[in-house]
Amino acid sequence: MSFSKIIQVFCRTVFSTHFVTPRVQRLRSSRSYLFQLSFSRTYNTAYWELYEENECLKREIEMLDKFKAFLKAKQRCTFIDKTSLIVEFIEDASLVSLIVRPRRYGKTTNLTMLKEFFSIPIYPDNENYRYELFRDTKIAERSCLFESHFCKYPVIFLSLKGFDDCDTWLKMEALLCHKLALLYQEHEYIYDILNGYEKLQFNNMSSGKMSSGDFEYVYKVTSLESLSKYLKIYYRRMCIVLIDDAPQGKHLLQLSSLGSMQPVYLSGINNLMVYPMYVDKYATQFGFTEDEISILLQHYDKKKWLNEVKEW
DSSP states (O other): OOHHHHHIIIIISOOOOOOSSOOOOOOOOSOOOOOOOOOOSOOOHHHHHHHHHHHHHHHHHHHHHHHHHHHHHTTTOOOOOOTHHHHHHHHOOOSSEEEOOOTTSSHHHHHHHHHHHHBOOOTTOOHHHHHHHTTTSHHHHOHHHHHHHTTOBOEEEEEOOSOTTOOSHHHHHHHHHHHHHHHHHHTGGGGGGOOHHHHHHHHHHHHTOOOOSHHHHHHHHTHHHHHHHHHHHHHTSOOEEEEEOOTTHHHHHHHTTTTTOTTTTOSOTTOOEEEOTTSSTTTTTSSOOHHHHHHHHHHTTOGGGHHHHHHO
């Protein structure tokens, strides 16, 4: 998980019961020491295993140090708890949901939150570190639900942002293939469970090659379907697919990799449960409610601004 994603979760997701200075404890590494390896001319397997573990530990500690520095610099932040979105997501009976919201309503932040809650950690990420993201939030109060679903699912997160500068379909296709290649590279640990044909597709997708051949076209069209199937087999758990859409995204979904997913999860790209702003489901989970704004203004002794904020 990149440091920018951590900032999104802690800075932009303002979390609904805690309207006070956040009481986020400083993270502690499970191992506070590093292996100190002396130089050796004997490059045996054990040495390199220790060396690789040492490097992984260094990266993990660097990430923790950056996060602790961020928390120290943001000690006066206030959070509005939106983690009840996770509860609504779990209780939603529909297999495919389309949540429609305007720009700057926290869609990316909330999808990132769902990913960090549900996804099984990929080393060096770990469950203890992930738990710190949700400490003292609403979802943590639902202990049975938390224990049943936290870090329990393979998750595919695909962002369709960044296509604004693509003025031709070929440019959009190239960028989409690049994003799909990054997804395959992220989950390259499943490679050994694949058969020969599947490995051929996996190699083709992870390389990000552009080709007009029939097989390459099939690979791209079925890319998300195949990856979700492989992850489901690997983990023996249903795979969650999160798509951060953009205006051009709906065309990409119709023309490329999601149109063929109905044998696995979808019954067709048109058979969606759509949740616009005027529907009660998810209504309070994106953006800020009037009550939340009122309490925030009261907390910061800015209650007199309420009417002006309403005009905004």
